[in-house]
Amino acid sequence: MKFRMLPFAVAAALMATSALAQETQTPATAPAQPTPATADAARDALAKKEGEGDQSALLKQTLTAVDKQYTLIRRNQMQLTYDLSYSYVGEERIVTDIANGNATLFNIENNNSHTVTNTFSADYGVLDNLTANVTLPLISRYADTAARSGMSNSLGDVGVGARWQPFEARRDAPGLTVTSNVRLPTGRSPFKIIAGSGEATGSGVAAATVGLNINKIVDPVALFGSLNFTASLPAKNLWQVNGSRILTRVQPGTSVGFGLGFAYALSYGISTTISFQEAISAGSKLRFADGLEAKTHMQTSGILNMGLGYRVSPKTTVNFSVGIGVTPDSPNLVVGMNLPLSF
Numbered sequence: 001m002k003f004r005m006l007p008f009a010v011a012a013a014l015m016a017t018s019a020l021a022q023e024t025q026t027p028a029t030a031p032a033q034p035t036p037a038t039a040d041a042a043r044d045a046l047a048k049k050e051g052e053g054d055q056s057a058l059l060k061q062t063l064t065a066v067d068k069q070y071t072l073i074r075r076n077q078m079q080l081t082y083d084l085s086y087s088y089v090g091e092e093r094i095v096t097d098i099a100n101g102n103a104t105l106f107n108i109e110n111n112n113s114h115t116v117t118n119t120f121s122a123d124y125g126v127l128d129n130l131t132a133n134v135t136l137p138l139i140s141r142y143a144d145t146a147a148r149s150g151m152s153n154s155l156g157d158v159g160v161g162a163r164w165q166p167f168e169a170r171r172d173a174p175g176l177t178v179t180s181n182v183r184l185p186t187g188r189s190p191f192k193i194i195a196g197s198g199e200a201t202g203s204g205v206a207a208a209t210v211g212l213n214i215n216k217i218v219d220p221v222a223l224f225g226s227l228n229f230t231a232s233l234p235a236k237n238l239w240q241v242n243g244s245r246i247l248t249r250v251q252p253g254t255s256v257g258f259g260l261g262f263a264y265a266l267s268y269g270i271s272t273t274i275s276f277q278e279a280i281s282a283g284s285k286l287r288f289a290d291g292l293e294a295k296t297h298m299q300t301s302g303i304l305n306m307g308l309g310y311r312v313s314p315k316t317t318v319n320f321s322v323g324i325g326v327t328p329d330s331p332n333l334v335v336g337m338n339l340p341l342s343f
Contacts, residue, residue: 072165072177073125083119085336088112113199116140117156129165134158139187139201152198156187161209174216179228183207191235191250205252207232220265224275230255239289246289253282253298261305273307273321299329316341 073079090112121135137156143149161181169175187202211228232252240247261275283296307321316339323334 179211225260249287251285255281269311271309278302
C-alpha cells in the first residue's frame, strides 16, 4: 500500500508547489497561504510511527512466547508468563491381564479425558546469554470411562531449567540455544492412584531433558527447529493393583523429540506460526510383585500446531494456538493461550 499511495502524495506536493508559484505573481496584499507539502513530508507521514517496533523484534517475541526456548532475556531482567491450555484425548483401550506370560483380553473401554492446565512460569536473566526458569502447573483433569468417571485438581510436575546461548546473536547468522530442564514428580502419580480415587496429574517419575534449538530470522519470516533427549528415573517401591497382579516398579523408556516450523509477521502487530512436534519414546519396563517383568511398546506422539500472535503493547504479545494430533499416541486436540509480561 505504501507504493500505491506515494504517487498521490508527490502529485499533491507538485500541485501545492504550482499554486505557490502563482501566488508569487499576485499583489503583496494577498493573504498568506499555508506552508506547502513536500515529497519528504509525504514520506515521513507514511513512515512507521515511533513505538511500532519492527518485524524482527516481533518475530523474536513470537518465538519466545510460543516455545520460550529460542530467545533469551537480558541480565537481571525477569519475565513472568501465564499459559492456559486445554487438551482432549479420546481412545478405545483394550483391558488385559498378564498371566503366565500371556495377555488375556477382558474388555474394550471407551476412555475420554479432558485436561485444563494453568501454568505459571518465571524467567530470570542470570547473564545476557544465560536464563534460568521455573514452571508451576496447576492441572484439572476429568476422565470418563465405561467403568467410572472422576475429576482431580492438583499441582502438576514442577520444572526447573536453564537456557544458554553460546554465541552472540547476529542478524545474518542462525541463533543457537542449549536448553536443560529437570522435571520433579510433584503431581499425583499414575502408579500410586487407587482405582476410583481420582486422576493422575503428574508423570510419577523425575526426568531430565537436554536440547538444542536453532532459529534464523529472514524478515518477515523466522525459521526454527529443535532437538531434545529425555531420560527418566524409575518409579520404585510401588504397590498398585494391576488386574490380578501388583505393580512394584516402572522404568520409563528414554525419548527423543524434534520440532520445526516458522513464524510469519503479517504486520507490526500480527504474526502467525505453524510448527510440528514429534516425540518417540522407548517402551517402559514393568515389574510385578511375583517377579514377572514386561515391557510396553514404543510410542510416537506427533502434533501439528497453528498459532496467532497479537501485539497488545511493545512488551506484550498474546499468542493463541491450536494443536491437532497426527498419531494414535497423541492428544486429539490441544488449545492454548500464552501471555508473557516483561519487567
